[in-house]
Amino acid sequence: MAVEAATGNSEQNKVTSGVVARVKICGITCLEDALLAIDAGADALGFVFYAPSPRYVSPDVAAEIIRELPPFVTTVALFVDAPVAEIQSVITLTQIDLLQFHGKETADYCEQFSRPYFKALRMSADLDVSATAAEYSSARAILLDAYRKGVPGGTGESFDWQRIPSDLSKPLILAGGLDESNIYRAITEVSPFAVDVSGGVERIKGRKSPEKINTFMSEVARANYS
Template structure:
């Protein structure tokens, strides 16, 4: 099995193209204004137009007004939606689009039950719980909290970087890994060498 790779928080065409050419399966575009990795619809369109075929364009939202999501759907036509807040299952389904749901892992959260609520999602993205922050914190969580019987494909996120992703893949065996801050020079600006190294380490883990 090959572990899929999503590079998230892209703000520049050059970074997105580099990630795609290095083997990224998906790129994440953040439509959450408080985030330093937030992109405008115009930025997202430019990135989306530049990407080659078979690279999934993921639009990320955090408790967004449905009208905002509709605007992005009409203007960008992303391939997949990512909901990274406290969105209900009904909220996620209303757009008629494939989606993944994020869960911020903490002791006491029943991840099997949580995943079952979003049974029609394409995957469950697990991230670190940091009070007051929706994601992109660069912090990891205890992978031992991940149950083996999750009913959705697991997308591992939270504190991943080139130095630890091989161990993460070999320990957790996720369907995919998601990285943002772990391959950056600064928030929203990717480090080309780190992107190469990250993707290579995932490949090494698979082998």
């Protein structure tokens, strides 16, 4: 009984100190994959509204999926330099919870919608992470992703985590090439507020693998409570 109590206190301390990494599974294209992710313990689901992406989902389909979701799951809409009217339309149709901007959007642009947002930064060699993150003072978090020229995200590549500033002004969402083989190390070395995975839990582009999702989430739990 004492051991159980001690373990519970340790886990509670991790929760209250913000060490426990939350999980967003992105690139959801169907209800089956959404429910798989939720059943495995995902905190948030990402829907990609960027037509060139192999994980693109139409607003109509996303709205149908979201209507079937249980409560207490955050839904996130990903955009890349989208027209204002398009974003407004998606918000109205889907009633999405949170916006993720993955292009060259300015803070003023991101702030004009009726939803909280976070900003993705791609870790190019010349990026001043701290200075750029500070420009988005209204963001709920900053997502850091790998950089590949001409590709706004979903590269399946990681970046040098040593480049992440220790004094980042916003909660950190870590993305870029995360999968079952490196997520334990990512969480234990970086201690992000959340991690964002898409290709790392897929069986084919745009469809998730139950086995990969479950293994990934098991590794997250192992890192969170080790």
